[in-house]
Amino acid sequence: MYTSLPLRAVFATSALVLLLMLSGCDLMELSDDPDPNEPSLEDILQDPTPAKLANLAVGIEAGMRTDINLYLTNVSMIGREAYRFSASDPRFTADLLGRGSSVLDNNTFYITRPWAERYRVVRNAEIMLETIDNAGGTLFSDAQRAGFEGYAETIIAYQLLLNANLTFENGIRIDVSANDVGPVVGYDEALQNIASRLDAAFGRLQAAGDAFEFPLSEGFEGFDTPAGFAAFNRAIAARVAVYQGNYARALTLLEDSFVDDDAPLAQGIYHVFSTAPGDIVNPWFFPPQQSGNLLAAHPSYVGDIARDADGEIVDSRFDKVVEREDAFAADGLSSNWGFFVYKTQVDPIPVTRNAELLLIRAEANIWEGNFSDAVDDLNVIRNAAGLADYDGEETQEALIDEMLEQRRYELYGEGHRWIDVRRYDRLDTLPLDRDGDTVWERFPIPASENL
Missing domain, CATH: 1.25.40.390 (Serine Threonine Protein Phosphatase 5, Tetratricopeptide repeat)
Structure with a gap:
């Protein structure tokens, strides 16, 4: 209908x-x-x-x-x-x-x-x-x-x-x-x-x-x-x-x-x-050059991205950030990069998309020992980002590293990385930006639960 x-x-x-x-x-x-102007639960x-x-x-x-x-x-x-x-x-x-x-x-x-x-x-x-x-x-x-x-x-x-x-x-x-x-x-x-x-x-x-x-x-x-x-x-x-x-x-x-x-x-x-x-606009859109109230990309996104032998960035997913005219620096943190996954106030936010499913299939095939099938799906993701086919070792350990790397860049800003590194017991691999910072494993349940 x-x-x-x-x-x-x-x-x-x-x-x-x-x-x-x-x-x-x-x-x-x-x-x-009962309310004559609005539907009630009983109604x-x-x-x-x-x-x-x-x-x-x-x-x-x-x-x-x-x-x-x-x-x-x-x-x-x-x-x-x-x-x-x-x-x-x-x-x-x-x-x-x-x-x-x-x-x-x-x-x-x-x-x-x-x-x-x-x-x-x-x-x-x-x-x-x-x-x-x-x-x-x-x-x-x-x-x-x-x-x-x-x-x-x-x-x-x-x-x-x-x-x-x-x-x-x-x-x-x-x-x-x-x-x-x-x-x-x-x-x-x-x-x-x-x-x-x-x-x-x-x-x-x-x-x-x-x-x-x-x-x-x-x-x-x-x-x-x-x-x-x-x-x-x-x-x-x-x-x-x-x-x-x-x-x-x-x-x-x-x-x-x-x-x-x-x-x-x-x-x-x-x-x-x-x-x-x-209606509402995308609440996670911030103009990437904005100051005061802003969303900046973590510098490691650019620092770790794939580069060629001359140090030039070769991963097209670099377009998910933009260089800021004025570097962000506050509270002991700094970044030269604006978060630019969502480029307008009406850009949609994914719930799930084909890229995630291909990466899930790659992950499952790695664990099931189907390495060739996993590489095929990883190459779909890599090629779409302008990268050559995967040419590393076809072992479970190496392919898990590659799968997590592709999830990091392909699903950037879509709500997955923290969950991914936690389920692989790799929270200690996340960068600590200041002395004394902590990478949390979980949130507490709200005191009142609002229930």
Whole structure:
């Protein structure tokens, strides 16, 4: 019924969407009190309609973007990809980089806000599932039900994964389906729950017919049908599988994803932005020459990039940074390079794309001993960056080094490096910029959890 639509059409400023995006910190999100001007939780649960559920789906996608910049700032700062500097808030360069006696605070915006926003989306998706479960047998067809359920469960799993990436062994809550939320569980259990949710959602999407009963933005262009969304589901499931060290499963999952060595590396699913009324612009875009409040590239990105025998840079991914007219220097940190992954205020931010899937497939094949297949995928990534084919040793150790190097440069600024070096027990390889700095392994769970 629906295909991907322009942002102005999808992220329309209906009362429900605004409520989902802009209400306060209550995880339940929708008010239990009747309100003649806004949909209430009771109204949606007890008097569901396809239109209300479609509107809820729009709000869920829109909410996925909220405070995504804080998530990316967290993982990119600790992963030594970028410096976020704010003259009015020293916590970016103190707490996140572990300066001196600084620690990660469990009651500070850099963890409380992204954590709460991911759970807010989870709770809204749970409302969708509860509504479908409460709906009469004739209100929705079996295919419509399956579409809403597959969409909601996939989004829940992805949002839980982002929070698990932050708190790691400190754990997350995986059950927020009622007023009494479930206990905090460890990282391994969280990943298993996420994997199981994605599998259940994939099954529902296969039963959802040819079209969804709700629109998705152009960030899901090509993935806005149940079949396309199922390929997205399998892509995230493959990411989870390599996090779990289950490489054979990752290879199987990729068969049902959209991985394609002949397709553009950029093909994928994105958070999209616009300047349309009621929408938001990319919150992680900073003009690279800006001063005072800025995002600078970590100098090691340029220092370590591939060069020829004459010292000239040969990796085209150098265009993800730009030389600053005035070098950044503050709080004992310095960089001559502006972060330039997102070049305008409406550039999209990837959720996952073909390049990541090729690198996941390379990683899984390395661990499964399929070195030639891994090299083939690594060469797709290398050649796209203007580099020659890999000519190093074809051993597991050497290929893991090469795979992590290509992930570092290909996925720069997309939220992966800190997680990658942590899962390979290489946090000690990240540069320390000042005496006494620390590379953190995990964030604390927020003191109040905003739950």
